[in-house]
Amino acid sequence: MTTSAQHPEVTTTAGTVRGFWRENSAAFLGIPFAEPPVGENRFQAPVPHRPWEGVRDALEHGATPQRKALAEVTLIPEPSILGESTLNVNVFTPSPVEADGVGLPVLVWIHGGGYVAGSPASPWYDGAAFNRDGVVTVSVSYRLGFDGFGWIEDAPSNRGVLDWLLALEWVKDNIAAFGGDPSRVTLSGQSAGGGAVQTLLAMPSAQPLFKSVISLSGPPTAATLEESEELGRKLAELGGVAPTIAGLSTLSEAEVLALQGQVSSLSAGDGGADADPLAGLKMFLGGGTLTLGPVVDGELIPLGTVDALAAGIGADKELIIGTTDNEFNMVMAGARDALAEVPPAAVLGSVGVAPALIEAYVASHPGLGTAELVGQYVTDFMFRAPSLNLAEVRAAAGAPTWLYRFSWKSPTMGDACHCIDVPFMWDVLGEEHVPAIAGTEPPQELADGLHASSVAFIATGQPGWPAYDDVDRAVRVYDVPTSVVRDGYGDTRALLPERVS
Incomplete structure (x- = not known):
């Protein structure tokens, strides 16, 4: 690590990043942990970001998978930022230097938003207070909605979950350089983020990547692959394409978001008043919720959250x-x-x-x-x-x-x-x-x-x-x-x- 009065620099596995100081805390914003999920990468598992030369500025939040906030689900200010490189981490640390002995404990935050919205760029997720109290803080982004969780015949399921896993691998490999201890990672999130950390707690493959979990208002994962497939086929049919990577790739991001709003119980749509006084009740109890989110696919997520925890996983x-x-x-x-x-x-x-x-x-x-x-x-x-x-x-x-x-x-x-x-x-x-x-x-x-x-x-x-x-x-x-x-x-x-x- 090199530093100046204003801009500390930290070397990661992909290259050096330049952050900035604010009082007693340093921030490194928009560090990419994966290649942009566009083009051939759009509906695939995330690919670790290629190395870069020189020093990369980490002074502003990176692009967000969220393109439009979902006011019906979250009251948190979560800005949308345009751009293709949407898979990023933000790191806030009181000591941007690798410790001689044991590093500081680490909090990794996964935002909510019904798995279709939300942003790691919220001012509420600034880690200054945790840094003040000796905790390195990381917030992560992940693919949302259909791009992250929709069923596609020849694509991996749970792509958003794979994004979480790659972000946690990034933390394991890099957080020591920011003063953190990779063996003392706590996962936390609220709403869908609370469900996300429950899902990771219940996943065998995630176990080496964290030591503890704080789940705020999280829904357990229980959706089946069959339910996901039904929604995916319906979206493709409405879009007039085959439910394959080739077919769905012909639809623009805006077109998929519009179709997503027609098939999902939660969507980043316009909302508005409904003349039916029971509309909210029917939405959340009658039709179910979070129809785009983690699914029990028998492989990456072998069991639903309740069954996995009952079996002793985590x-x-x-x-x-x-x-x-x-x-x-x-x-x-x-x-x-x-x-x-x-x-x-x-x-x-x-x-x-x-x-x-x-x-x-x-x-x-x-x-x-x-x-x-x-x-x-x-x-x-x-x-x-x-x-x-x-x-x-x-x-x-x-x-x-x-x-x-x-x-x-x-x-x-x-x-x-x-x-x-x-x-x-x-x-x-x-x-x-x-x-x-x-x-x-x-x-x-x-x-x-x-x-x-x-x-x-x-x-x-x-x-x-x-x-x-x-x-x-x-x-x-x-x-x-x-x-x-x-x-x-x-x-x-x-x-x-x-x-x-």
Whole structure:
């Protein structure tokens, strides 16, 4: 490593990169870990980036796979940046030099966005606060939507997952040069990113690349190859091409994105108001979600997340898992008046929820109006119950697992909504986009606590509250004040599969 007053330089396996200092932290932005996924590389496994000569500037974020933000899924500022070289890493480090002894612990962040949107260039993912506390931070990009996850007859499946793996290989080979310890890598992500790190935890081939995981609001991977094939064939048919690399390569990026919006339950489309007051409920419970994302292909991903963790895969890795209390309640906010006189059983029954489950769920949520109760059901069905289920599956396997809730209610959003925990974990409450989701006076003490427990876990494998087991069922509740409670997800227990409950 060479350095100057403003621009440190680090030599990677592909060549030297030049970053920049900001106070006590150095940033290296847009370092390519793979060749641009265009042309012959578009629908293939990622190819490691070829070496370059001289010094490559890493002063600005690289191009992003996201071409249009998906406001329906994320409240996080995640800019789109045009360009072909979209497979990049951003590295933030307090010490851009290889340590004489053991390097610093490392956090690798995978962004969310329903696997069809999101960007590693968010100001919320700036690692300055983690650097301040002795953690090297890396954020990664990956192919999104159909390019990353769509089924193609003669192309590898799970191309976006292969991107994650190559990025982690890059971290293993290069992070020591930035002051990090490749043997102390913690994976983390939120929403689809939380699902991504769960998927990696459940993958045998990923095990040598990390030591622990923090999953925020992540959906477990369960989609089958058959489901993926059905969607892929449908998209190709709508595009008037064969479901092959040759056929789909004749469609432009814009054409594929437009077709993707027709076949996927989530897409980077225009959204807008819907006259149907149950549209949100039908979208997330009736039609399912994340139809473009990791699939259980029997090879790279041999088992779904739940089955893999139950089989003991990843049992030697520490895991923190949890959600916000009211993740997607907002999908029913516009239906409050329309459903005021409608029994909740009628609404849940209209999308196929079993009568016995409806009875148990309504009984465990007294005092809620129909829209509020149904919105909470969406949150519990998609996020809270799956997180509790994974914690109990891991506990049964003797795997070290910690369960949390983020319960602080935003004065602007009205509850503990999806994404609200991210600026607290990253300790970026002063960032200009935070007031929209957390108000003008978000509690710094809450950020201090959540960020500190994250740092402790990344550094030591212990976040500071008891691990989850089937006796005490300890859950950390992040609020003002923060506490530890027993069975903090007990109101979702009716939604658990029988083999766990």
